[in-house]
Amino acid sequence: MTTDLETIGMLRDSAARYADDNYSFHQRWAVLEQPEGYSRQAWSDFAEFGFLALRLPEDDGGLDADAVAIGAVMEIAGSRLLMEPLLASAIVGTGLLLKQGSAAQKAALLPALADGSLVLVLADDDEAGPCVIDGNRITGAKLGVLHGDIAGKFLVSAIDAASGAAVVALVDADAAGLSRHNYKLVDGRGAATLRLDGAVAERLQPESGQPAAAALADIRDEATVALCAETLGIVRSLVHTTNEYLKVRKQFGKFIGSNQALQHRMVDCLLLQEEVRALTAAAQQALAGPAEGRVRIVSGARAYIVTAARQVANEAIQMHGGVGVTDEVDVSHYFRRLMVIAALFGNRDAHFARFVDAALTA
Numbered sequence: 001m002t003t004d005l006e007t008i009g010m011l012r013d014s015a016a017r018y019a020d021d022n023y024s025f026h027q028r029w030a031v032l033e034q035p036e037g038y039s040r041q042a043w044s045d046f047a048e049f050g051f052l053a054l055r056l057p058e059d060d061g062g063l064d065a066d067a068v069a070i071g072a073v074m075e076i077a078g079s080r081l082l083m084e085p086l087l088a089s090a091i092v093g094t095g096l097l098l099k100q101g102s103a104a105q106k107a108a109l110l111p112a113l114a115d116g117s118l119v120l121v122l123a124d125d126d127e128a129g130p131c132v133i134d135g136n137r138i139t140g141a142k143l144g145v146l147h148g149d150i151a152g153k154f155l156v157s158a159i160d161a162a163s164g165a166a167v168v169a170l171v172d173a174d175a176a177g178l179s180r181h182n183y184k185l186v187d188g189r190g191a192a193t194l195r196l197d198g199a200v201a202e203r204l205q206p207e208s209g210q211p212a213a214a215a216l217a218d219i220r221d222e223a224t225v226a227l228c229a230e231t232l233g234i235v236r237s238l239v240h241t242t243n244e245y246l247k248v249r250k251q252f253g254k255f256i257g258s259n260q261a262l263q264h265r266m267v268d269c270l271l272l273q274e275e276v277r278a279l280t281a282a283a284q285q286a287l288a289g290p291a292e293g294r295v296r297i298v299s300g301a302r303a304y305i306v307t308a309a310r311q312v313a314n315e316a317i318q319m320h321g322g323v324g325v326t327d328e329v330d331v332s333h334y335f336r337r338l339m340v341i342a343a344l345f346g347n348r349d350a351h352f353a354r355f356v357d358a359a360l361t362a
Contacts, residue, residue: 003069011069014049015076023080025330031083036150037190038083047116052090055098056114067222067284071229078233081330081337083189085119085147087230092223093120096155099215100168100204109153121151123194124216131169131196134161137177138169138201141194146344148192149182156194156201157216166213169201176200187336217291221298223345225287228280228301231309231341234334235273241331242266242316262319269315272308279305296358303352306342313338 022042023031031039046052051073056062063069070091077086094113097106097120112118123142131140138158148154154171171178177199180192206215243266246257256262279301286297313335317324324331342348 012072019080053114074229075233078230088147102205131158149190299351300355306348
């Protein structure tokens with residue numbers, strides 16, 4: 001579905017107003033100090049505003065939002081460094097359940113996802129080797145599961161022991177045979193490493209007949225594009241914050257913004273911001289097309305955006321000077337969030353290689 005521009009504007013405005021009133025840089029400190037690593041009140045508010053039902057069909061009280069509408073919210077999540085599991089649960093977890101769940105599974109879980117009482121996250125990293133599911137028992141490990149520390153249930157990608165086909169399995173966080181090691185990432189959000197030793201799992205049973213491998217490929221691309229939008233929000237904030245700093249910081253009796261070299265560097269950052277914006281829009285449009293045609297655009301955009309955002313962040317820290325790396329200045333927090341984003345759903349090198357392969361075979 002294509003979300004209309006009025007709805008997209010309302011989503012962006014409501015998210016921005018909420019962040020202005022409740023998620024300033026200083027208010028965010030209270031969230032960082034929470035043991036859960038996110039604000040339960042903000043999560044409840046997001047449910048009330050309908051942000052957690054972005055992906056739900058309209059018949060189920062959702063918006064059936066497309067990539068542009070999701071991007072409008074994710075851009076605010078980046079610009080204000082929201083700590084809540086919007087990407088992990090409301091976009092990726094909910095999206096994969098909609099693609100692969102049976103009618104009964106969706107009826108049981110979607111209402112809890114929409115009201116925020118359930119956090120459902122995808123455990124998909126195969127760095128430790130793929131998980132294997134035999135019957136209803138799953139074995140293996142998943143590393144670096146974003147918000148895995150607060151998840152009530154997991155969607156675990158695995159390989160069927162008998163057929164070798166990809167499977168998505170639903171595992172309860174309290175299931176026997178599942179252990180998780182929780183920790184904080186450099187940006188303050190929580191994550192977990194999962195160890196599954198014959199844990200009880202329920203296979204998702206898609207009524208559409210879509211293979212799990214195709215659904216996982218789709219959701220990874222959707223997550224990648226959402227991360228591009230989040231990165232755009234961060235880049236815009238870094239450019240704005242640094243430009244304002246150059247106007248008020250004085251050295252040797254002059255505002256440092258009067259230095260022509262720094263002006264040129266700010267122009268370079270603004271150009272990178274606009275490139276990130278354009279590539280994010282292209283990736284969002286590509287998601288509406290066939291899978292074989294979107295790979296080159298989505299991965300190409302992701303690879304370039306990671307590089308461009310890192311350059312803007314480096315410039316922002318350098319132009320702030322030593323204070324730019326301290327906790328007391330928001331620039332350092334944006335830099336840390338970009339570090340985490342760059343490692344999610346395929347790093348720069350992985351997406352660049354995917355882009356090259358797609359370009360050579362086009």
